[in-house]
Amino acid sequence: MRISILGAGSWGTALSNVVSDNKHEVILWARRRELAEEINQIKENREYLPGAKINSSIVVTHDLEYAVKNSEIVILATPSQALRSILREAKKYIKNDTIILNASKGIENESLMRMSEVIKEEIPQNSQIAVISGPSHAEEVIRRYPTAVVVASKDKRVLKVLQEVFINNYFRVYRNYDVIGVELGGALKNIIAICSGVSEGLGYGDNTRAALITRGIIEIMRLGKKLGAKNSTFSGLSGIGDVIVTCSSMHSRNRRAGIEIGKGKKVDEIVKSTKMVIEGIYATKAAKKLSDLYDVEMPITQEAYKVLFEDKDPKKAVDDLMARRGKIEVY
Numbered sequence: 587m588r589i590s591i592l593g594a595g596s597w598g599t600a601l602s603n604v605v606s607d608n609k610h611e612v613i614l615w616a617r618r619r620e621l622a623e624e625i626n627q628i629k630e631n632r633e634y635l636p637g638a639k640i641n642s643s644i645v646v647t648h649d650l651e652y653a654v655k656n657s658e659i660v661i662l663a664t665p666s667q668a669l670r671s672i673l674r675e676a677k678k679y680i681k682n683d684t685i686i687l688n689a690s691k692g693i694e695n696e697s698l699m700r701m702s703e704v705i706k707e708e709i710p711q712n713s714q715i716a717v718i719s720g721p722s723h724a725e726e727v728i729r730r731y732p733t734a735v736v737v738a739s740k741d742k743r744v745l746k747v748l749q750e751v752f753i754n755n756y757f758r759v760y761r762n763y764d765v766i767g768v769e770l771g772g773a774l775k776n777i778i779a780i781c782s783g784v785s786e787g788l789g790y791g792d793n794t795r796a797a798l799i800t801r802g803i804i805e806i807m808r809l810g811k812k813l814g815a816k817n818s819t820f821s822g823l824s825g826i827g828d829v830i831v832t833c834s835s836m837h838s839r840n841r842r843a844g845i846e847i848g849k850g851k852k853v854d855e856i857v858k859s860t861k862m863v864i865e866g867i868y869a870t871k872a873a874k875k876l877s878d879l880y881d882v883e884m885p886i887t888q889e890a891y892k893v894l895f896e897d898k899d900p901k902k903a904v905d906d907l908m909a910r911r912g913k914i915e916v917y
């Protein structure tokens with residue numbers, strides 16, 4: 587199959603290699619011409635995934651029309667807040683029967699839409715929309731470390747096609763019909779990962795991280811239930827699986843940003859100091875709005891919002907979380 591991947595950051599590059607390993611024709615689109623040219627030349631994405639070669643058959647281009655024209659699958663692997671603008675440029679070249687797969691983990695801050703909703707709004711005539719999510723750091727996927735992810739779509743045929751396209755001996759793909767749950771899990775875990783990092787930066791230990799992971803997933807479940815997700819999805823790869831990996835991995839940009847915040851660095855400084863996307867910052871903004879809008883109790887997210895956007899002292903945020911009245915352990 588001819589497969590296009592939009593976004594030559596870490597994730598787009600790693601996914602290109604997976605489908606190329608499976609002998610598909612892969613075209614990777616980079617926003618910057620220089621990056622496309624460099625990857626083509628040295629067969630390595632030195633900026634985003636240094637030290638790992640990609641397959642020589644992968645074609646990297648800056649030409650969006652060339653990238654998506656005649657593709658059977660288009661994978662969107664851009665930062666979530668940029669997905670709509672790129673899709674607006676690309677959609678005139680995408681055929682109606684093309685499968686569109688969201689690989690980005692976020693919620694659009696303006697509209698509070700999930701990425702598949704943004705895709706549906708931009709290309710209403712296309713019903714072959716899916717999402718891929720789960721515990722999958724690009725740095726490990728590019729090195730072919732065993733990884734398990736989930737693809738979700740309402741369309742059974744699309745799910746089968748995507749599972750077949752991606753699955754191999756190091757990339758195991760499960761199917762799920764719960765698009766809402768899979769997308770929400772992937773987006774909201776980044777908030778908990780930032781908090782886990784903050785706790786580390788403050789000098790707290792494993793107990794605090796475990797508390798954040800378990801109470802964090804409960805917040806995600808509460809909001810998910812309100813938004814139509816299935817509870818069981820959050821005990822799967824895109825829920826607890828991704829919370830665990832992101833809260834504990836040295837690769838996580840969200841966790842690393844949290845550590846810096848816990849040590850006293852300002853959010854603006856952290857964002858300015860990296861080219862990489864820290865999705866949890868945007869997810870916190872969106873989730874806080876959703877929590878208020880739907881009146882869903884999300885104390886960790888609310889405190890994260892205060893730390894990230896209202897300059898609250900992180901230590902005070904943890905103290906305030908711990909000082910809440912005693913409760914029964916229910917959802």
Ligand SMILES: NC(=O)c1ccc[n+]([C@@H]2O[C@H](COP(=O)([O-])OP(=O)(O)OC[C@H]3O[C@@H](n4cnc5c(N)ncnc54)[C@H](O)[C@@H]3O)[C@@H](O)[C@H]2O)c1
Nearest residue numbers: 594595596597598663664665666668690691723724862863
């Ligand atoms: N890195 C991972 O391990 C991983 C795994 C699963 C999912 N994801 C998700 O994939 C998405 C992309 O993340 P990534 O890790 O590849 O990002 P990255 O930080 O490695 O790279 C960001 C990429 O987006 C491009 N970009 C930045 N702003 C842009 C804009 N306004 N318009 C177009 N392109 C822009 C950059 O040039 C770069 O190519 C995110 O939603 C992320 O959560 C990442």
Ligand SMILES: O=P(O)(O)OC[C@H](O)CO
Nearest residue numbers: 720721722723838839840
């Ligand atoms: O580096 P992060 O924190 O954006 O996490 C990347 C992936 O989402 C992990 O599954």
